Amino acid sequence: MSGSSGKTTWDELHGQERALAMLRHALSADRVAHAYLFAGPTGVGKARAALVLAQALNCLEPGGPCGLCAACDRIARDLHPDVLRVEPTGAARQITKESIDVVRQRLTLPPHEGRARVIIIDEAERLNPTSANQILKTLEEPPPRTVFVLVSAAPEQLLPTIRSRCQRVRFAPLPASVVARVLRERHAVAAARSEELAALAGGSLGRALASLDEEAMAARRAVARRLRAAARGTGAAEVLDAAAELKQEHEKETLADALDLLTLYWRDGALLASGAEVTRLVHAVDDDEGLAVDAARGGARCVAAARATAEAASALRAFAAVDLTLEQLVFQLRAA
Numbered sequence: 001m002s003g004s005s006g007k008t009t010w011d012e013l014h015g016q017e018r019a020l021a022m023l024r025h026a027l028s029a030d031r032v033a034h035a036y037l038f039a040g041p042t043g044v045g046k047a048r049a050a051l052v053l054a055q056a057l058n059c060l061e062p063g064g065p066c067g068l069c070a071a072c073d074r075i076a077r078d079l080h081p082d083v084l085r086v087e088p089t090g091a092a093r094q095i096t097k098e099s100i101d102v103v104r105q106r107l108t109l110p111p112h113e114g115r116a117r118v119i120i121i122d123e124a125e126r127l128n129p130t131s132a133n134q135i136l137k138t139l140e141e142p143p144p145r146t147v148f149v150l151v152s153a154a155p156e157q158l159l160p161t162i163r164s165r166c167q168r169v170r171f172a173p174l175p176a177s178v179v180a181r182v183l184r185e186r187h188a189v190a191a192a193r194s195e196e197l198a199a200l201a202g203g204s205l206g207r208a209l210a211s212l213d214e215e216a217m218a219a220r221r222a223v224a225r226r227l228r229a230a231a232r233g234t235g236a237a238e239v240l241d242a243a244a245e246l247k248q249e250h251e252k253e254t255l256a257d258a259l260d261l262l263t264l265y266w267r268d269g270a271l272l273a274s275g276a277e278v279t280r281l282v283h284a285v286d287d288d289e290g291l292a293v294d295a296a297r298g299g300a301r302c303v304a305a306a307r308a309t310a311e312a313a314s315a316l317r318a319f320a321a322v323d324l325t326l327e328q329l330v331f332q333l334r335a336a
């Protein structure tokens, strides 16, 4: 859930005032530790805070992190040569010796351009025994101008010897009111729904956003299915009803996103019709049977359907009338 591009500053972190106050104090007193352990539940802003700390240490503006200068921008986009992020890889989701070798190699050189190098180890409890020992060795002889940030939702699984060399910064579960506010203000979720999602998320913004994603995806799939069902019918009333219902039940944005999904479905159909391997398909709508039937009607029809659907999506985003656009689309799909 990190990784949204562009600026990131202390202000973007919500509900972690204690942790942030501790870090800001260390920065202003010029007493930043060699190694931190950011401990706390998933989805409460630990990894983001690590990035902001890296920005604070490397920002080119006085009193940063500004979130806007070249250094802040490159850190936010994971392109800064002095900020290295390590995370688990492979099916076993381990932080391997190879990943840590890259870090240790980098440490033999002084920081490239920044004032401080920052090594962020995400899900640090996933260090395997070999890589954990390597990190321990490094922490025992901390290289100059280098700050390690170990990020973990299960800090008790780290070697005690590693833990004892890190200054712990505790990240608390977020208050439901904070999760709800972020959902409303940053993700345009309706008030009542934001309260409900926040209550279910147990203090994790990450979890709330993940369920929001799933929910949005389910809504798009349902819209796409409804339109295809109407396109398979023959009567005009069916088309008008479907368009009226969809307009009633969904935001315009959801409908446009659903049309993007439906465009992918038709693309899948065209691929299937031309004999593509099933593994090449996007499976946008999760309806293998329907897809096989549509593909059997021929690639050209699928391509025409994809074009009509993509045009309808653009029309909705260009503020065309919702019901008219959907009606027209269904008739076009029938004719395709």
Ligand SMILES: [Zn+2]
Pocket (backbone or CB within 6 Å): 058, 059, 060, 061, 064, 065, 066, 067, 068, 069, 070, 071, 072, 073
């Ligand atoms: Zn900056």
